[in-house]
Amino acid sequence: MDFKDYYSILGVPKDADDKTIKKAYQKLAKKYHPDVNPGNKEAEEKFKEVTEAYEAIGDPEKRRKYEEVRQNYEAWQNSGGRGNYDWSRWQAQPGQGSYTRTMSPEEFAEMFGDFGLNENFNSGGGFSDFFSTLFGMGDRGQGTRYGRHTSYTQPQAGQDRELDISVSLEEAYLGTTRVLEIGGKRIEAKIPKGVRTGSKVRLAGQGNPGLGGGANGDFYLVITVKPHSAYSREGDDLTTEGSISFYRAIFGGEMQVKTLNGEVTLKIPPHTQGNTRFRLKGKGMPHLENSKHYGDLYVNARLILPDDLSKKEIDELREIAHRYHHL
Template structure:
């Protein structure tokens, strides 16, 4: 796998502070966000690189490993263990001398080869799993309501995926084998997709339930009647009982959001009635209300 310079992606120096990284990420993520660059594959690719760089450099432990091992940072624990075994072997075979220098990137394999006459080849040729990729995918509520296919550009490659109905905001799914190629015939890494569900002005989602507000006029509230409302899967005609109070709530079972990966399972739809009072009454209408108030 080619070396990716995360510092260069964020336009930072290696001594950048945590605050520097945060500011650079916000600036570049905003500039290359897919919403601001529709149908721009290059901007989408850059946005994903910026996210990947921020994920590594904003995490002190990951950054430490990256600074030490470069593109092989995800295998830092295995490489540290291999180095330790080599140091111990060196101590037994060379009168207890030890190596205390620092190295990073691909230098560790050259060091083993030069120090042990090729003895480091086993570690250099050991298979390692490829790097995992992370991507953010923004959906609107109606997109998340139905299963559908989307094509993503991940590290310059087109990946076609099926998004199951019912994904939640912030949810992550794993696509095994869609990450970077493995090292030395190791398995490929995985792709992790994080979903961001935008708010809907009408439908409010809480878990698998949906909440809406619907206006009815005073006469329907008092006398009863019918009201046609929009749901996520079409229009429904409802009966409004006479004497309906303001803020009364009606529950429609099974008319909410689909349950993730549970076919034919849905949450409920809750409707709050907002009673709209008449305004601009003429003299005759006011007189009628006055008569009603006395009855």
């Protein structure tokens, strides 16, 4: 949901008095009035926008709340604006925040002069999610025709919410759970196998309550998989390091490799070169969409030279190297 700068919409400074705000609204409302711009959808949207702004900061009580929100939001932005701003703390409770404005004939004439609102014209036409979150649904879409107003209430879905969650690579491999407190309720959230950094786990209907009988929003867990000391990850594939002795590289043999599901045996062929990359099929991460399928595990073989050779052994190796022109 986007923040609305109502002062900017009306073109007034943030310390403008009520008279300045009213005068600015009067000027813009006349400019974008539907009777002046028949059939012009863009002008109609502008008329709704300036009307919403005037509803918010032209009313002293609403303006006080809006100022709290604006200052808090700007402080959050100035501090870096990390994550998602929590609008839920400002949400009007059901039954609060009615914003019916019924103009007297005198006020209507002052605002619009000789303009006549069509009897069926809806000046609000439905305010933004931002306005409705702060001030409630109220009498949405009030008409303003010589003290008359028509009102209706449309259901509006509640806002979605998000929470950042960190999991280990092992938890991402096996799947895990988190116990959360949401709206005074303890909820066990299941995090599926194979989640990646950036994955979102949806908890349907656990977001902010809807308004006017609308459905609740959803709650999303935004996943970050923490770095691992032994494995690097790319998609569903993992890479790890493995040490091969000098003798095993020459003669071949076996080595044990740790995976996230226990140890497996890797066969090393004779004459293995240093930095050889071995593939263990299906030993990587489970696919998020199909946990029965797995990525691969790659082992980068690192050659380890013996550090306990005797002088005689070194001389013998030197002789072999000379024989094959390696020195």
